[in-house]
Amino acid sequence: MDKKLQRNLTKWLKSQSKLAKRWLILSVGLGFLSGLLLIGQAAFLAHILHQLIIEHTDKYQLVGSFFGLIVIVGLRAVCSWGREICGYRCGEQVRLHIRQLILNRLHALGPAYMKGKPAGTWASLVLEQVEEMQDFFARYIPQMSIAVLVPLVILFAVFPLNWAAGLVFLITAPLVPIFMALVGMGAADANRRNFKALQRLSGHFYDRLQGLSTLRLFNRAEVEAENLHAASHVLRKRTMEVLRLAFLSSAVLEFFSAISVAIVAVYFGFTYIGELDFGHYGTSVSLFTGLFILILAPEFYQPLRDLGTFYHAKAQAIGAAESIVEFLNTEADEMSAGSEELPSPETIQINAENLEVLSPQGQVLAGPLSFDINSQEQIALVGPSGAGKTSLLNALLGFLPYRGSLKINGIELKELDHSEWRQTISWVGQNPLLVHGSVRDNITLGNPLATDDHVSQVARQAYADEFIGRLEQGYQHQVSDRSGGLSVGQAQRIAVARAMLQNGGFWLLDEPTASLDANSEHLVLDSLAMATKGQTTLMVSHRLDQLSVMDRVLVMENGKLVQNGHFDHIKHQGLLADMLANTDKRDLDA
Structure with a gap:
């Protein structure tokens, strides 16, 4: 040395x-x-x-x-x-x-x-x-x-x-x-x-x-x-x-x-x-x-x-x-946070202008991007692997730094209190994380002060009560690390119930049905449709056949936003048309 x-x-x-x-x-x-x-x-x-x-x-x-x-x-x-x-x-x-x-x-x-x-x-x-x-x-x-x-x-x-x-x-x-x-x-x-x-x-x-x-x-x-x-x-x-x-x-x-x-x-x-x-x-x-x-x-x-x-x-x-x-001395760009309160957290509106998402080392991962997500609007985000979808989600969550403008209800994300901002987000990912503890503990992760009646309500809305009732100890059934003892579909329904308990004004869904079988996928989508009704929603999806129910579709490629509009208006052109054609071809081959 x-x-x-x-x-x-x-x-x-x-x-x-x-x-x-x-x-x-x-x-x-x-x-x-x-x-x-x-x-x-x-x-x-x-x-x-x-x-x-x-x-x-x-x-x-x-x-x-x-x-x-x-x-x-x-x-x-x-x-x-x-x-x-x-x-x-x-x-x-x-x-x-x-x-x-x-x-x-x-x-x-x-x-x-x-x-x-x-x-x-x-x-x-x-x-x-x-x-x-x-x-x-x-x-x-x-x-x-x-x-x-x-x-x-x-x-x-x-x-x-x-x-x-x-x-x-x-x-x-x-x-x-x-x-x-x-x-x-x-x-x-x-x-x-x-x-x-x-x-x-x-x-x-x-x-x-x-x-x-x-x-x-x-x-x-x-x-x-x-x-x-x-x-x-x-x-x-x-x-x-x-x-x-x-x-x-x-x-x-x-x-x-x-x-x-x-x-x-x-x-x-x-x-x-x-x-x-x-x-x-x-x-x-x-x-x-x-x-x-x-x-x-x-x-x-x-x-x-x-x-x-x-x-x-x-x-x-x-x-x-x-x-x-x-x-401790690592030179990395941090996602700066302020202390301003979020106005009207019940309804979320997002505006991005020339947004560039950066890695901790300062490399551009996605952008420049310009788009709006209006209050109570249901948006789908699609694109091939490596298009920059996950980077954009991480920026919205406050996990990655950015250049340009990213406003939440008119306030720059850098100026917001990130803890308060995340309290308004109901998040469901493709790989549900269940911690060591009971089923109830994993549901109340979104709100540890929730009552038993509230927990039962969100479990019922997420179609999780049907398998929880079959467990020997019910809501006190112990879940080991990495969702041990539960199937992927069961774990995902608990994750949906947890997001419902959070009751945020902005729903962020990262391919929530990517690893599910047909029955579990149907139940999760039904519960999510009910939970996100009237809520601002951004969903990353690999299922192109579900895009027609969304208000708008954002299509990304190589870190850029290449298409933006209703599914019926853009499905016959550009990258989305190619993706649909490839999907149809795979279905025919199958």
Whole structure:
């Protein structure tokens, strides 16, 4: 990874930690207090041993010292517990904020952008990669301050007693972070590669899992299993790279810490046998001084060792942050929204003038288009695949940006409150989405405050009550993900009932009968005809024989509007005539 990029990512991560400044300060404060108590603990322990071994003091005279030692040990345990809690809260608060940033960005970019990547990739970005930042905010950031404060306090306690031991601490301390940085230079790259492999595996696995039936029918299940095995092998290899660097870093830190403590121990050993006579201030080195400094010696390096251990968390967070920051900084045109209220939402009129629908990357998907949809008018939108029909629908829904003019009841769509605008839309697509829950839950998705009588009414109007009544638990029948347990026709009728419950002034229908059998298609069309009577309606349709009942037909080709008029007036000319001729030919061949 480029060093400049790594510095920028580190800076971004640290800027996020300011959101949990209170928890961060508490965590550092408790760590510093624990360091102060540690000095007191070492002093009590050294004092007790000195009195017992050198002064031969009766142990009953040291009850106060024993009690003080117990109290300090207890207080240190409380500080450690509090520090863990504060660190976790710090990481939790920052993770919630980062996850909210991602979700807000996804919301701004819209469904059209999200379809560009597999669902597993988004799941990995929102879940796994954000979670991998926990230790960075909970442990590494507080430990950076503690690794400076606690050793300084120990140096202030050691130097007045023995300058030689203090000098050893002062000289050897920088070696730990220096070698930590050297070992960790490749850790961020290893973590970045690991997250990329995880994203690929997640997306690959989720997509193949969704299409498992198709893969088995085409005898591709074993081949895809091999592909998954290869992707998992890459992830395993990348993970082992990360672990290897983590263990190497820990081993290096332990080595230098052990060497430094050994130097101090050897110095005091030779001092006590009279081979060395320096480091003190004109007095002999007492047992208290030696024990006190030797007890503090490993604790002097412990914050630095902990920082080295948590340095892996920093590399992990930088690797995760790369994809997140890259996504948050994605240059994509967003569908801008205003705050104006929609006048007369009960009746919808749409006017488009030189409308160009754009992709999130700024490419023209359809247009320029100029058309009007009058209040209570029933409009059909037809055209071959790739004509731009779906792009136009996404623009109307506020999911894609546009240039030109697109007015709803005289107000530019960019200036409208999109949440309010979508509340006026009753939408039925060709692939009904049913969420995990009961049949009633899926109907009331359009209005969670609806009463049972209202739910029963729309179910009856959508001809959904006829199969709901046959279900063992009726409206409480549990529907699994992706409409599991219901046929496509049944799911579509629930979707129609949901749209009726929404009771919007504008009905937007995207080939609502594309995947239905003849009986289900008849029932859905009847229910839709009843629901959209007197309502402004735009229906994308592949059934050209149904166009005669519509007030007007819009025909699109290659992103342009090529025909606009009543079916009887335009059916003998242009693209619509060709489409009808091809349909008639297919019917004859069948």
